[in-house]
Amino acid sequence: MPPRALGSAIVIVAAASIAVVAVQRGAPSRPDEQAPAAPVTSALRMGALPEVASALAPAPPSDVPAAAIPAEAPSAPARCPPEPAIVVRASEPPPAAELFRLAKETPEALGSASVGSPTRGSLFGGVELQDSEGILRAGGYGWGTELVIRSIERAVREVRRCFPDSPRLYVGDIARERGGWLKPHRSHQSGLDADIGYYYKSQATWYQRATAQNLDAARTWALVRALIEGGHVEMIFIDVSVQRLLQAYVATLPEGERPPEDVFPSPTKRDTIIRHAWGHATHFHVRFRDLAAVALGQRLADILPRLRGARRAPR
Numbered sequence: 001m002p003p004r005a006l007g008s009a010i011v012i013v014a015a016a017s018i019a020v021v022a023v024q025r026g027a028p029s030r031p032d033e034q035a036p037a038a039p040v041t042s043a044l045r046m047g048a049l050p051e052v053a054s055a056l057a058p059a060p061p062s063d064v065p066a067a068a069i070p071a072e073a074p075s076a077p078a079r080c081p082p083e084p085a086i087v088v089r090a091s092e093p094p095p096a097a098e099l100f101r102l103a104k105e106t107p108e109a110l111g112s113a114s115v116g117s118p119t120r121g122s123l124f125g126g127v128e129l130q131d132s133e134g135i136l137r138a139g140g141y142g143w144g145t146e147l148v149i150r151s152i153e154r155a156v157r158e159v160r161r162c163f164p165d166s167p168r169l170y171v172g173d174i175a176r177e178r179g180g181w182l183k184p185h186r187s188h189q190s191g192l193d194a195d196i197g198y199y200y201k202s203q204a205t206w207y208q209r210a211t212a213q214n215l216d217a218a219r220t221w222a223l224v225r226a227l228i229e230g231g232h233v234e235m236i237f238i239d240v241s242v243q244r245l246l247q248a249y250v251a252t253l254p255e256g257e258r259p260p261e262d263v264f265p266s267p268t269k270r271d272t273i274i275r276h277a278w279g280h281a282t283h284f285h286v287r288f289r290d291l292a293a294v295a296l297g298q299r300l301a302d303i304l305p306r307l308r309g310a311r312r313a314p315r
Ligand SMILES: [Zn+2]
Pocket: 185, 188, 193, 194, 195, 284, 285, 286
C-alpha cells in the first residue's frame, strides 16, 4: 500500500451524485473564480460529502450486475448511476526545510504537484496513465497529476459500465514525466491538460475527425458528462461542429438528464465549461483543476531547482 500522501490524499467517496450538485450550481466552472488553493473540493466545502477512509486512489470495482445495465442507455428510463466521486483532502504542506527533505527522500509521500502554469510549468510526482481494458494510449507522454489520471480513469469506467461493449478510448498527450515543453502543444506542461479521443460508432483510429456519420454521441456525451460531474474539470475544448452533434443528442434525453444550460457556450455566454477551439474535431482537450497539486506546486517552485540539482542519479 502506498504511503499516505502528505500533500493531498485522493479519496473515493460513496456519495456518487454529489458532484452533480456542485456542477449544477456552477461551482467549478469559472477559472477566474477559483478559490486560491482551497483545501477541499467544492463538494466537500458544501458539507455534502461524507468522508470515507480509503486507500490512495483505488479503482472501485465496477460490480454492477450485468442484468441491471440497460442494453441501450440512451433510451433507458432512468439514468445510469455515476461513478463514485474522487475527492482530494489536502493537508498543509510542512515547513520549507522539511518539504525539501521529503521531496528529496520520499517524494511519493508528497503526492503530485503542478508547478507554474499549464503553458509554462512543470510536474512533480506525476502518475502515468496506463493502457487498460478501456484506455489505449495514443500519445507519447501520459503523465499527469494523480487526480488528473484518476479522473480520466473514473470517467472511462462510467462509460464502460453504462455502455457495455464500449471500444477502448484513445488518450493522447497529457504531459512529460517532469512536465515542461511538449511539442507541438502550447499547454500540456504542468500535468493538468489531456487530449482525449471521441467515441466512434465503428472502428476508428486516433485523431479521426468526428462527424455526424461516425461520432458515437451517446458514449461521447457520457464521457464528457462524467468528466464534468467528477468536479475536477476547468474547461473542455471541443470543436463547435462536434458540440452541435452532442447538443442534438442531449436534446433527445429526458429533461432530468439534460445538463445545465451553461455547459455549452451560447452567443451570450462563452465562459462555459465546454468551449470551441480549432483543431478539436479529432479529439478534445480537457484542462483539469487540481487545487491541491497547484498549492503544493507553489510551495515546491523554489525548492525544485535546488532539488533537481541535488539529485545525483535518476532512479
Ligand atoms: Zn491538447
